[in-house]
Amino acid sequence: MSKGTPTPLALKLSATPVYAAVITFLTYAMVYGFRKPFTVATYQDVEPVWGVAYKSCLVISQVVGYMVSKFYGVKFIAELKRFGRGKMILLLVGISWLSLFFFAIIPAPYNIPVLLLNGFPLGLIWGIVFSFVEGRRATDFIGAALAVSFIFSSGFVKTVTGFLQLQFAITDMWLPFFAGLAFLIPLLLFIWLLEKIPPPSEADKLLRTERKPMLLHERKEYVKTFFPGILTLLIIYVFLTIFRDIRDNFAADMWVEMGFPNQPEKFVATEIPTTIIVLVLISAMIYIRNNLKALMISHIIIGTGFLLAGISTLIFMQGHLSPFYWMMLVGLGLYMGYIPFNCVLFERMIATFKYAGNVGFLMYLADSYGYLGSVAVMLSKSVFHIQLSWTSFYSYGVMVLSVVGVIGTLISAWYFKSIFNNKFHTNEK
Numbered sequence: 001m002s003k004g005t006p007t008p009l010a011l012k013l014s015a016t017p018v019y020a021a022v023i024t025f026l027t028y029a030m031v032y033g034f035r036k037p038f039t040v041a042t043y044q045d046v047e048p049v050w051g052v053a054y055k056s057c058l059v060i061s062q063v064v065g066y067m068v069s070k071f072y073g074v075k076f077i078a079e080l081k082r083f084g085r086g087k088m089i090l091l092l093v094g095i096s097w098l099s100l101f102f103f104a105i106i107p108a109p110y111n112i113p114v115l116l117l118n119g120f121p122l123g124l125i126w127g128i129v130f131s132f133v134e135g136r137r138a139t140d141f142i143g144a145a146l147a148v149s150f151i152f153s154s155g156f157v158k159t160v161t162g163f164l165q166l167q168f169a170i171t172d173m174w175l176p177f178f179a180g181l182a183f184l185i186p187l188l189l190f191i192w193l194l195e196k197i198p199p200p201s202e203a204d205k206l207l208r209t210e211r212k213p214m215l216l217h218e219r220k221e222y223v224k225t226f227f228p229g230i231l232t233l234l235i236i237y238v239f240l241t242i243f244r245d246i247r248d249n250f251a252a253d254m255w256v257e258m259g260f261p262n263q264p265e266k267f268v269a270t271e272i273p274t275t276i277i278v279l280v281l282i283s284a285m286i287y288i289r290n291n292l293k294a295l296m297i298s299h300i301i302i303g304t305g306f307l308l309a310g311i312s313t314l315i316f317m318q319g320h321l322s323p324f325y326w327m328m329l330v331g332l333g334l335y336m337g338y339i340p341f342n343c344v345l346f347e348r349m350i351a352t353f354k355y356a357g358n359v360g361f362l363m364y365l366a367d368s369y370g371y372l373g374s375v376a377v378m379l380s381k382s383v384f385h386i387q388l389s390w391t392s393f394y395s396y397g398v399m400v401l402s403v404v405g406v407i408g409t410l411i412s413a414w415y416f417k418s419i420f421n422n423k424f425h426t427n428e429k
Helices: 008-013 015-034 054-078 085-105 114-122 125-131 139-168 175-194 202-208 216-225 227-257 265-287 291-317 323-343 345-352 359-383 390-428
Strands: none
Touching: 015 085, 015 114, 015 125, 015 139, 015 175, 054 114, 054 125, 054 216, 054 227, 054 359, 085 114, 085 125, 085 175, 125 139, 125 359, 139 175, 139 227, 139 265, 139 323, 139 345, 202 345, 216 227, 216 359, 227 323, 227 359, 227 390, 265 291, 265 323, 291 323, 291 345, 291 390, 323 345, 323 359, 323 390, 345 359, 345 390
16 A cells, blocks of 8 residues: 555545534435425325326426436536536526425416426436546445435435424425425535535546546447447346335335324434444445445345345235334335445446546436336336236335345346456456
């Protein structure tokens, strides 16, 4: 180890990674305040639309907006420049919040398309936030903090929104707008602090490969080079996104089905342990300097998550696990699979094969198909009137997910290890 390269201990004690982790976590947590509040309400007093529950229509509309933004983000985030990013986040959040105002004043069901406008700008923000921290020796730790904000923020925002509704008797239609107002001021502060994060150092670029915008021909070349592995990862991620999205959007409905209505604290109670466990697990990757080894360990974590989700669901379906612990364990398993994609897997994949590019391109490629799958599944249940509660539908689906996920993870790990050994490792020798 050269004198100029900090040891893992020195890196651990550095203020910059901790600062970046805290600020990215808090920034993205506030963004969730504009995305998830409407899911707290059940909208049971609103008539179905063409036989489809009104809330399902809202969820599908927002997810379609999110999906379209991910397809657009493949180009937008891949080619993102490194200036004006804070203003871009403010603009996107402003559009999203304004859409919630129109959601409140436009009568149902004509306000359903407004949720599409809400979802589109929000879908681009993750890539902008992550661009501040990728390509660093501490990205595993920082990225883990950003990624677990998905877990914590979803439960936290629903809990805050639930208490706002109970304390101030806010109607279902105005609830998302006022919830967004509660998160707006802290978001402005955190965006300002986000822009204070220093850029990657020369040592970061040496160990993790310099990150730069990727043009169309560069993106095509990258996909062509690693197509079998990328395709396998996309399939895995589609399944993860589907069931993570169902859990995120219909957790309130599942709690009601399982006999726990009007208990907003349940959202955060199940998510805090999951957040802590996943954060510690993924953050520990910072100590693994060998990028290939870290890539393989990421696959092990993902595969273990699939097993945990499947086994806990099987025990729950047999009546041997309480709803609370099932929601917590299946959530932990799903996020053990989902979170590495968002902070470690693609980050270490780029570093392993020394390919100058950015994580945003790969992440948005995966997200676009992930949300396409999520829309397809929700449409299938709602439009074709599948006669299962969300709890039953989710349980049976997770069982299938766990089997597909384990098999796909094994194939992906074998492929990338083989590519490294047969091409890159041989060339180095």
